[in-house]
Amino acid sequence: MQRNALEYLQASVARFPDKIAFADSDEALTFAQLESRGQALATHIAKKTKHINRPIAVLVERTAATLAAFFAVLYSGNYYVPLDSQMPVERLKDILARLNPLFVVHSNKTRTLAEQLSCPIISAEEGFSTEPDIVIVKSRVARVLDIDPVYVIFTSGSTGTPKGIVISHRSLIDFTDWMADTFDFTESDVLANQAPYYFDLSVKDIYLTLKCAATTHIIPKKLFMTPLVLVQFIDDVKATSLVWATAAFHLLANSGALDKIAPQSLNKIILGGEAMYAKQLNIWRHALPDVNYVNLYGPTEVTVDCTYYKIDRRYQDDEVIPIGIPCENKEVMLLDEDLQPVPSGQPGEICVRGTGLAHGYYGDNEKTDIAFVQNPFNPHYPDKIYRTGDIGILNEEGLFCFASRRDDQIKHMGYRIELGEIEAHLASLPKIRELACFFDKERDKIVCAYAGETQPKEILADIRDMLPKYMYPNIFIKKDSLPRNANDKIDRVKLKEEYFNESS
Amino acid sequence: MNPASPKSELLEILHTSCPGVEFENETALIDNEILDSMDVVTIVSEIAGTFNVEIGVEDLVPENFNSIEAMMNLIQRRLN
Numbered sequence: 001m002q003r004n005a006l007e008y009l010q011a012s013v014a015r016f017p018d019k020i021a022f023a024d025s026d027e028a029l030t031f032a033q034l035e036s037r038g039q040a041l042a043t044h045i046a047k048k049t050k051h052i053n054r055p056i057a058v059l060v061e062r063t064a065a066t067l068a069a070f071f072a073v074l075y076s077g078n079y080y081v082p083l084d085s086q087m088p089v090e091r092l093k094d095i096l097a098r099l100n101p102l103f104v105v106h107s108n109k110t111r112t113l114a115e116q117l118s119c120p121i122i123s124a125e126e127g128f129s130t131e132p133d134i135v136i137v138k139s140r141v142a143r144v145l146d147i148d149p150v151y152v153i154f155t156s157g158s159t160g161t162p163k164g165i166v167i168s169h170r171s172l173i174d175f176t177d178w179m180a181d182t183f184d185f186t187e188s189d190v191l192a193n194q195a196p197y198y199f200d201l202s203v204k205d206i207y208l209t210l211k212c213a214a215t216t217h218i219i220p221k222k223l224f225m226t227p228l229v230l231v232q233f234i235d236d237v238k239a240t241s242l243v244w245a246t247a248a249f250h251l252l253a254n255s256g257a258l259d260k261i262a263p264q265s266l267n268k269i270i271l272g273g274e275a276m277y278a279k280q281l282n283i284w285r286h287a288l289p290d291v292n293y294v295n296l297y298g299p300t301e302v303t304v305d306c307t308y309y310k311i312d313r314r315y316q317d318d319e320v321i322p323i324g325i326p327c328e329n330k331e332v333m334l335l336d337e338d339l340q341p342v343p344s345g346q347p348g349e350i351c352v353r354g355t356g357l358a359h360g361y362y363g364d365n366e367k368t369d370i371a372f373v374q375n376p377f378n379p380h381y382p383d384k385i386y387r388t389g390d391i392g393i394l395n396e397e398g399l400f401c402f403a404s405r406r407d408d409q410i411k412h413m414g415y416r417i418e419l420g421e422i423e424a425h426l427a428s429l430p431k432i433r434e435l436a437c438f439f440d441k442e443r444d445k446i447v448c449a450y451a452g453e454t455q456p457k458e459i460l461a462d463i464r465d466m467l468p469k470y471m472y473p474n475i476f477i478k479k480d481s482l483p484r485n486a487n488d489k490i491d492r493v494k495l496k497e498e499y500f501n502e503s504s
Numbered sequence: 505m506n507p508a509s510p511k512s513e514l515l516e517i518l519h520t521s522c523p524g525v526e527f528e529n530e531t532a533l534i535d536n537e538i539l540d541s542m543d544v545v546t547i548v549s550e551i552a553g554t555f556n557v558e559i560g561v562e563d564l565v566p567e568n569f570n571s572i573e574a575m576m577n578l579i580q581r582r583l584n
Contacts, residue, residue, distance in 0.1 A: 224541035256561040459525040
């Protein structure tokens with residue numbers, strides 16, 4: 001059993017030092033270059049701090065150098081926290097205030113942003129040109145245990161503050177080993193990376209590449225707006241595998257681009273992040289019938305995924321694609337409100353136990369204790385299960401299917417969003433008296449009903465520094481006052497009814 | 505009441521589809537990554553519905569979506 005995720009990189013350097021590991025539109029880094037850059041920046045970090053096992057934030061771009069910075073943080077004996085460099089400054093500050101990282105690592109391009117964040121900063125470029133001190137690096141890495149964190153990923157939080165999910169080396173290694181074995185990844189695989197590095201979906205591309213000595217081509221973001229150029233890119237780099245967000249898979253299916261170019265090099269397409277639709281799957285299957293399609297499911301708290309389904313039969317356009325069976329070392333249960341098993345075939349909350357469980361939420365024991373609870377079937381010693389908040393059902397074929405959410409969490413444009421976080425920020429605006437947000441799933445729109453002396457344009461200008469663009473309400477409904485129920489709470493059911501009646 | 509001009513209809517679509525973007529003065533909506541892929545999908549579907557035009561995958565290139573003028577030109581070409 002490997003102890004540290006960096007051992008994947010070391011093994012690939014030993015096998016294929018000069019093979020390209022990650023390529024972006026400006027540069028390509030071999031495994032040896034990735035290691036030497038990582039160790040150089042790690043040396044630079046180690047000269048500035050004696051600490052290990054502390055968070056170091058990295059401002060993420062779609063570059064190979066960003067990944068070298070991640071590994072540098074690990075070589076310094078610390079763990080990385082990928083942060084979206086496009087995120088509003090106030091939200092970044094909010095996260096950093098909670099995280100209190102040793103440093104924020106930036107590139108020349110993100111320097112100005114980093115300087116606004118009131119944290120000690122480190123230039124990646126400066127670090128990469130440092131002479132690596134292998135003795136220091138090795139001694140740092142040797143002190144990190146497999147249960148220590150490898151990364152913290154922040155997701156939307158219901159009370160207005162994002163939650164930092166702490167994942168260990170052990171969990172990451174367990175997942176990566178399982179995935180490589182289950183889907184036969186080898187050094188001949190070529191991946192085309194879609195997921196941004198502040199999403200845990202990208203963990204699959206990154207660590208499968210390191211473990212298997214595969215090659216990943218980072219797809220420039222703007223290609224997703226030009227589907228023909230995108231499929232041409234996949235064809236040109238001879239990608240064998242797409243490990244993508246389902247939203248991107250749907251997008252390409254809907255664009256019609258696959259009718260023009262169907263990249264023949266592809267042999268597996270592995271999806272996750274939200275419900276997969278059979279209609280779009282069938283478009284892909286029509287264009288590329290020999291590809292193996294896989295549907296994965298799992299929240300960040302279980303280390304990327306906890307169930308998988310190798311799609312093994314044809315589906316009608318209106319059928320639900322299952323999320324499948326548990327991954328190795330993960331148990332999946334459907335439980336009721338009292339954490340008791342639901343009768344067979346009945347919906348229940350998807351609860352997970354196993355090696356992949358996160359340590360919890362960074363600096364938030366209260367939220368951790370609510371989501372990570374004692375296994376109700378084992379009162380004898382500490383044994384946690386994670387309550388996902390997702391409602392699932394076991395179908396007649398013995399496969400889990402996603403049904404709905406227990407709370408106000410939504411998936412919008414591929415992002416996991418707590419409506420409560422949007423509401424908390426909107427409620428802080430002085431001109432809004434009251435408000436409620438809900439989701440129109442069919443139209444994929446966030447709807448905000450509010451009462452106050454302000455207009456949508458003004459509201460959007462006010463939240464620009466607080467929330468990322470994908471969390472902006474798409475539809476505003478201005479009212480004199482919001483309906484109230486018998487308990488004097490905002491009557492959300494009535495609000496939704498009014499909205500859906502008017503829009504139908 | 506005068507019917508809305510095509511440009512104001514387009515602006516309405518854009519502001520509804522992508523709240524928070526200042527479209528009026530932008531000339532590099534795609535190149536500067538102000539719009540993302542989901543925005544483009546939404547805009548294309550709204551334009552197709554509102555103006556009753558067909559926008560094919562070949563039309564999905566940055567030059568057609570970098571500015572309001574570029575989008576208006578695309579609509580005009582598809583209307584003719």
